[in-house]
Amino acid sequence: MASFEVATGKVYGELLDTRGNEDFLKFVINRVATDPKGQWVFIVDQLNTHKSTELTKWVAKECGIKDDLGVERKRGIIKSMNTRAEFLSDESHRIRFVYTPKHCSWMNQIEIWFSIISKRLLKRTSCCSLDELKNKILEFISFFNETMARPFKWTYEGKGSAVLKN
Numbered sequence: 040m041a042s043f044e045v046a047t048g049k050v051y052g053e054l055l056d057t058r059g060n061e062d063f064l065k066f067v068i069n070r071v072a073t074d075p076k077g078q079w080v081f082i083v084d085q086l087n088t089h090k091s092t093e094l095t096k097w098v099a100k101e102c103g104i105k106d107d108l109g110v111e112r113k114r115g116i117i118k119s120m121n122t123r124a125e126f127l128s129d130e131s132h133r134i135r136f137v138y139t140p141k142h143c144s145w146m147n148q149i150e151i152w153f154s155i156i157s158k159r160l161l162k163r164t165s166c167c168s169l170d171e172l173k174n175k176i177l178e179f180i181s182f183f184n185e186t187m188a189r190p191f192k193w194t195y196e197g198k199g200s201a202v203l204k205n
Contacts, residue, residue: 040066041180042081043149048188050152052180054173060091067094071101071134079134082148085141090120095127102132148191155183 040062041052051070055062071079083089092111099108099116109115109122116126127136139146160179166172 041149041152042066042070043152045148045190048190049184050149050180050188052176054176058088060088060093063088064091064093064097067134068097077133080137081135082137082139084139084147084150087120089136089138090123090127092117092123095123098127098132098134101134104132151191152183 040055040058041050043050053066053069055066067081070081071077081089088094095117096108098104099106107115108117111117112119116122124136124138128138129135156176156179160175164172164175166175
């Protein structure tokens with residue numbers, strides 16, 4: 040899992056063996072821990088793990104919300120993915136999530152970075168073990184942050200398509 044800091048272009052990644060609800064929550068907790076009192080906006084796609092009950096409960100706790108969150112599949116904020124997404128998107132929370140429209144993950148800048156790592160590292164590498172692959176990925180993230188990180192700049196040139204310049 041990785042996140043892209045839009046202000047600096049730096050990437051923060053964790054290597055996980057799965058990508059379930061607990062893994063995503065752990066990733067978010069680790070990112071927020073770098074600035075525990077800060078304002079956080081996570082731009083994510085429509086994946087179920089980005090709208091989990093566990094994530095919703097954690098955000099409520101971190102934002103000091105003591106309201107009854109309800110019961111999963113029955114009532115309240117945690118009733119469904121839609122009700123959880125609405126809560127997680129609330130602009131009054133210091134930790135909130137913005138969901139890209141379905142089938143528009145190309146709008147999410149970390150997806151663009153995943154394309155960069157695919158082209159510059161993964162397509163050109165051969166590894167003898169999972170640990171070797173993990174080390175190469177972490178090394179690439181460090182290399183990227185030290186040498187190539189800068190904000191992506193969207194431009195529109197009036198020719199019917201947006202262009203991304205890095």
